[in-house]
Amino acid sequence: MGALLKNEWIKLWNKKQTWFFLGAIVIIMIGLTFIYQSFIADSTNQGEGEWTIELETEISEQEEILESGTDEEWMEAQAEQTIQENEELLEAGINPNEMNNMIFMNETVLSVASFITLFTVIVASSIVSSEIDNGTMKHLLIRPYERWQVLLSKFITVVAFSIVMMVTLILTNILMGTIFFGTGSYSSQVMEMSFHGGPLYTTVANIFPAKIGLYFLNMLMFVIISFSLSILFKSQTLAVGISIFILFSTSVLQGFSLLLADTAWYKFIFLPHLDLPAYAVVDEIMPGVGIGFSLTILAIYAIAFIGASGIYFQKKDLM
Amino acid sequence: MSDTVMEVKGLTKQVSGKKRIVHDASFVMNKGEILGLLGPNGAGKTTTIRMIVGLINKTEGKVFINGADLDKEGLACKSDIGAIVENPSFYDYMSGYKNLQLYARMSKNPITKERMDEVVELVKLSHAIQDKVKKYSLGMKQRLGVAQAILHKPALLILDEPTNGLDPKGIRELRDYLRQLANQGISTLVSSHLLSEMQLMCDRVVIMEKGKIIDVSNISSLSENGNSDKLIVSIEVKKEHLQQTEQVIKMVDGVSIVKQENDHMFILEMNQNLVPTLNRKLVEAEVDVYGIESKKTSLEDKFLALTSEDNVQMKEGQ
Structure with missing residues (x-):
């Protein structure tokens, strides 16, 4: 079994494609750093304490809008929300404009990681x-x-590949973050926004491992789906095409979650659960659906996928 | 231990529906023997071979490799086999040497660097072994295929259509090489649809047709006529003398006309010692003879005879 693993690893890294993927991750990360830096460059490097003044000014501005009265209901609502957020930030002592390599890592790693998912699914x-x-x-x-x-050695190789990609991404990220934004504490305070609930005030140390861990599990599920499906196809092109289609259609279909959340069957299919990183911020992605439930559903589907494709491969006639 | 390397018993492959690609195939292979699996395309040769190496599940039947049951001791059986199945395929983005290393690593017995070099030398690839396989010609790939098959010194070598894409020189080298291995006690099962090649390469042939084994023959008994008294002779005479010739032939006892060919030729079946008699009688009858030729009963004739018999039966059955 060790020999098979070693062989798969050698074959993988003898392909140009693998090195291209690895290089692409590094380059995308570097590119993103420059874009990021040019957008926030003007708001960083403020003097100590200036950010509190800025937040307070914003609060008083919004209060004026409320006092003067407005016809637009949404403007009132927005003003109230901004006030509330700013007060919470002040209370928690979080500078929303503060930037260092740890905050940078927390904010940017996952956006580049989606390329890792894509590349890993292709592999x-x-x-x-x-x-x-x-x-x-x-x-x-x-x-x-x-x-x-033979199958297991290939599967382990794919997972190991995704880990190498993740580690490369995080190291590149830390390097770029340190060069551009300086070193910061791993327990820097951050605010996390989420689609499913209000903002969450926490630290990098609290949220980052959860985010990465959940992201990895999510990716693992995509790997299992595409690996299993590809066994059914003779043609490499078809297998890769279908897997990428599933990868992209998943996020599109998740857009319908709000419409379908009330139906009894929806939470029992795997689609809505392929958004595991959301659990880093919220407890439930749908009413009554928590992380335990999601992981159980995904595990059941994973076993079904692996079982079906494994049995198929075991009995397959290679004509 | 007996001298039997492989025993195939009642091997059958039935695919969806009732169609049997291979039906009740049985044969044995002896130590150091080169056995040919001969038949037209679609006769079931490749399916038979793939069932033996475990690429295709068999519907019925047993395969024993060195006495071990393939169903019960599959991995042990596979360790004893080296094979090329169909066109040899490799990881063409890697060098020939790296490809061989992959296969060496998968062997249950450790393979030394010396053994690798020895095999590379043997298949005459030393000059190109560090090149990527995508640069190889088909002949070179075929030779690399042989290298990966013999790397772990298997007791049984299985080659499916190994001469595909090889030039005459390559075929000759392969033949010599297989003979060399046979002398070392390695048995080889070779499949082909080319009769002449089988005749030169093998000790015995198993003839397959429509999924069934229709004959197992010794090459030596086939190619030499020594075993039978009867000889096929063609006799070519002047057109005008055709009738006279026929009369003369009928006068000689023990000569029978198989058929008349064109308008100046007879195919006869006769005893060898009757040839001079017939010749003399023809001269006496003033028949102009252009040629008397003894035809060998080659494997091809036997093969065609066997398969045409089958065709006749088919027609009768309809």
């Missing part, structure tokens, strides 16, 4: 199908190993 869906496609699978299966061992 996952081609690692089996490409070998069936070009005939090398036959030479693997006539060796003294069980078929499931």
Whole structure:
């Protein structure tokens, strides 16, 4: 089994594509840093205490709007929200404009990580199908190993690949963050916005590991889906195409979650649960649906996918 | 231990519906033997081979490799086999050497660097082994295929259509090489639809047709006529003398006409010692003879005879 793993790892890194993916992650991260820096450059490097004055000024501005009265209801609502947020920030002692490498990491890692998901899905869906496609699978299966061992070694290789990509991303991120925004404390305070609830005031140390961990589990699920589906296809192109389609359609379909959340069956399909990083901020993504429920549903689907494709592969005739 | 390397018993593959691609195939392979699996395309050769190496699940039947049951001791059986199935495919983004290293690592017995070099030398790829496989010609890939199959010194080598894409020189080298391995006690199962190649390469052939084994023959008994008294002779005479010839032939006992070919030729079946007699009688009858030729009963004739018999039966059955 060790030999199979080593072989898969060697094959993976002998492909140009793998190095291209790794390089792309580094370059995208560097590019994002520059974009990020140019947008927030003017609001950083304020003097100590200036940010409190700024927040207070904003509060009094909004209060004036409320006092003078306005016809637009949404303006009132927005003013009230801004006041509330600013007061909470003041109370928690969080400078919304403060920037250092840790805050930068917390804010940007996941946006680049979606490229890792894309690349990993491509690798996952081609690692089996490409070998069936070009005939090398036959030479693997006539060796003294069980078929499931061949599959498992490939699966582990894909997961290891995604970890290498993640580590590379985080290291690049920290390097760029340190160069551009200086070092900061791992327990810097941050505010997290979320689609599912109000802002959450916390520290990088509290939220970042949860975000990364949940993101990784989410990605693992995509890997399992694309890896399993690709086994059913002979053609590498078809396998990769379908996996990417599923990856993108998932986020589109999640847009319908609000409409479908009330139906009894919706929470039992895997789609809405493929948004695990949301749990870093909120407790429930739908009424009554918490992280435990989501993980259970995903685990059941994962086992079903792996089981079905594994049994299929074990019995498959390689004509 | 007996000298049997492989025993195939009642091997059957039935695909969806009732169609049987391979039906009740049984044969044995001896140590150091080169056994040919011969048949036209679609006869079930590849399916048979893939069932033996475990790429295709068999519907019925048993395969024993060195006495071990493939169903019960699959991994042990696979360790004893080296194979090329169909066109040899490799990771073409890696060098030939790296490809071989991958296969070496998958062997249950450790393979030394010396063994690697030895095999590379043997298949004459030393000059190109560090090049990427995508630069290889088909012949070179075929040779790399042989290298990966023999790397772990298997007792049984299985080659499916190994001569596909090889030039005559390459085929000859492969033939010599297989003979060399056979002398070391390694048995080889080779499939092909090319009769002449099988005749040169193998000790015995298993002839397959429509999923069934229709004959198992010794090459030596096929290619030499020594075993049978009867000989196929073609006799070519002047057109005008055709009738006279026929009369003369009928006068000689023990000569029978198989058929008349064109308008100046007879195909005869006769004893070898009757050839001079017939010749003399023809001269006496003043028949102009242009040629008398003894035709060998080649594997091809046997093969065609066997398969045409089958065709006749098919027609009768309809």
